[in-house]
Amino acid sequence: MRLLPLLAAALLAMTAVTVPAHAAVPDGTLALESSAVRAGEPIRLSYSTPRPNATNWVGLYTEPGNGPVAEQFVGPSLKWVYTPSANGTATLPTQGLEPGEYVVYYLAQDGYAWLARPARLRLVSSTALRFVTSPFTLRNGRAGTPYGASVTGLVKGDTSGLTFTKKAGAAWIAVAADGRISGTPTAAGTSALTVEARNTAGQTSTASVSIRVRGASETLVPRLKAMSWNLWHGGSQISGGREKQLRFLLDRDVDVVGLQETSSTSAQELAQALGWDHFQAGADLGIISRYPITARGPLPSQSGLAGIYARVRLDERTGRELVLWNAHLGYTPYGPYDGCFSNRTTQQLLTREADSGRTGQIQAIVQAMGGHLQAAGTHPVLLTGDFNAPSHLDYTTAAASSHCGRSGIPWPTSKVPEQAGLKDSYRVARPNPVTAPGNTWSPVYKTFTGGYGYDHRIGDPEPQDRIDFVHYAGGLSVESSDAVVAGTPAPHPGHGGNEWTSDHAAVLTTFTVS
Known part of the structure; x- marks a missing residue:
């Protein structure tokens, strides 16, 4: 797998996971082959510890998330594998996981004590850009009152260099490049909007959006x-x-x-x-x-x-x-x-x-x-x-x-x-x-x-x-x-x-x- 050098460098520069204040500094090592992995491809890693055990294990968690940041159970791992040797390599599958930030923990004896400092990575999408659904409705607005909403997080797939534009819709609605929706509604009724998302690869996806506008003296949420x-x-x-x-x-x-x-x-x-x-x-x-x-x-x-x-x-x-x-x-x-x-x-x-x-x-x-x-x-x-x-x-x-x-x-x-x-x-x-x-x-x-x-x-x-x-x-x-x-x-x-x-x-x- 090859990644663009700038992307790889940026990912390697992400802030390290810190050791809990109450814990001893772990004496093992955990290293990822790459800090950026395409979703669906395995995470490859190497590990070592002076305390090998048949039930030592490596687990994958969302970041920030439900991992054992304080060396205690918070939630289940997404993927895991036993790592019984004093040193070796292992893989974690990523099938079914969404692109985003993750962290890998190297843990002792079916528990949550750290054997090494955790390692972060990003899953990079290999799928086409898409809105999660269409059509959909945003929060209600009121005629004569400034309005704000967002569609930024409603796009999945390859979101590199993501920008948004208004393709059609009510004159009062503005769409910022970052997906923020704004404007001041002029009259009660349902305002329609067609918004387009575009990534650096030139992929696009459009969604039909509705905003229910209430009158100036009406209940906002009836x-x-x-x-x-x-x-x-x-x-x-x-x-x-x-x-x-x-x-x-x-x-x-x-x-x-x-x-x-x-x-x-x-x-x-x-x-x-x-x-x-x-x-x-x-x-x-x-x-x-x-x-x-x-x-x-x-x-x-x-x-x-x-x-x-x-x-x-x-x-x-x-x-x-x-x-x-x-x-x-x-x-x-x-x-x-x-x-x-x-x-x-x-x-x-x-x-x-x-x-x-x-x-x-x-x-x-x-x-x-x-x-x-x-x-x-x-x-x-x-x-x-x-x-x-x-x-x-x-x-x-x-x-x-x-x-x-x-x-x-x-x-x-x-x-x-x-x-x-x-x-x-x-x-x-x-x-x-x-x-x-x-x-x-x-x-x-x-x-x-x-x-x-x-x-x-x-x-x-x-x-x-x-x-x-x-x-x-x-x-x-x-x-x-x-x-x-x-x-x-x-x-x-x-x-x-x-x-x-x-x-x-x-x-x-x-x-x-x-």
């Missing part, structure tokens, strides 16, 4: 699309996951999303590509918003909560805001397994819910939401999340056959929000759990694969349940709500090429903002 989405280790389990995630968000015209399993960077990366605001809170939780985020909190490390929130400005004219809370509750022991595999009594199930930590977690989150819920009449409130537990609204007598014959279970993770005045948007839109089960776990796992402390036969049917939610309070009315995926996901283990990038279905609710 309709809001809110989603809860477990990304499944950031989408890393599916080839081309980030591009597919962007395409899904644009195709569904989503406004705000509560994210789980972000692998430390997904909220930031998705928001930057979309030109949105974000709150990336640690390795797990994130919130992204098409409209400005005005406040964020609390960090889980500061509060001990399994949830975060962001205040979203829905209307700069009136100051109307939305408070979006997002949660990810404990995953084990798992109630549907207890009910289906172990045949525990209802009281035993509730005891196990408390043992899992979920009961205490949802109680603490709802308590922390108290002030926001009291003000929900002025600033509506959402609670999104992967609760890792079903809803009592689904466990009716009529629907018992879908839940191993179980019914009447007052699952605390749904009862506690209900008692606090929150409504389950999916069940408001679709009240019958028999005709609309709304299962979010799992479009990929259809049979039990073992683990989690359950001595049950592998290959038996996996319990299917609705464990992801969009709850709401305040001045919102539900227009529709669905458990959504993209395409027809192939089940595990043949899921790698799915258009859908998660092992959960997402929940997408459309609200009318009163």
Whole structure:
């Protein structure tokens, strides 16, 4: 493989990964054959250590990302290989990975202690320039008020020397060379734009873009699309996951999303590509918003909560805001397994819910939401999340056959929000759990694969349940709500090429903002 000398020199000059302050300086070596690799071609490396072990290994991570920067697990590696010798060479495949910045770690004995300083590289695209989808819609604008948005991050492929131009569209819209969209709308209605992207190789791609312009005295966001989405280790389990995630968000015209399993960077990366605001809170939780985020909190490390929130400005004219809370509750022991595999009594199930930590977690989150819920009449409130537990609204007598014959279970993770005045948007839109089960776990796992402390036969049917939610309070009315995926996901283990990038279905609710 040959690279342009200037490109190779620039990549070699990138800032080195630093050793954690608390750690000893690693005494091994890790060297990449090249710091720029074309996507689809292998990463070739050499290594050495005075402490050889059969379980020493090399792992590839996104940069900045979910690698063991502090010599502790944060998220799974994208690719890995054992390196058992005192010195040698190895390769890491790159099939299915997107172009961008990555880092390679040389790690000890199936753990995360560094054996050498990490090495950075860039994956360079070998595919044609393309917008991730077309047509798509940008955030709403207001007549007479300056507008801003961006399409910079919505192009994939060979983006070297990327520039944007306006090919057609409303006179008020300007397109900067870097993909920023600006101007002042002159009248209410839908403004159209055709924008072209071009790289230094002369490749081009065009997209049709729409901007909904509201009147000077109208509500800026009269309709809001809110989603809860477990990304499944950031989408890393599916080839081309980030591009597919962007395409899904644009195709569904989503406004705000509560994210789980972000692998430390997904909220930031998705928001930057979309030109949105974000709150990336640690390795797990994130919130992204098409409209400005005005406040964020609390960090889980500061509060001990399994949830975060962001205040979203829905209307700069009136100051109307939305408070979006997002949660990810404990995953084990798992109630549907207890009910289906172990045949525990209802009281035993509730005891196990408390043992899992979920009961205490949802109680603490709802308590922390108290002030926001009291003000929900002025600033509506959402609670999104992967609760890792079903809803009592689904466990009716009529629907018992879908839940191993179980019914009447007052699952605390749904009862506690209900008692606090929150409504389950999916069940408001679709009240019958028999005709609309709304299962979010799992479009990929259809049979039990073992683990989690359950001595049950592998290959038996996996319990299917609705464990992801969009709850709401305040001045919102539900227009529709669905458990959504993209395409027809192939089940595990043949899921790698799915258009859908998660092992959960997402929940997408459309609200009318009163």
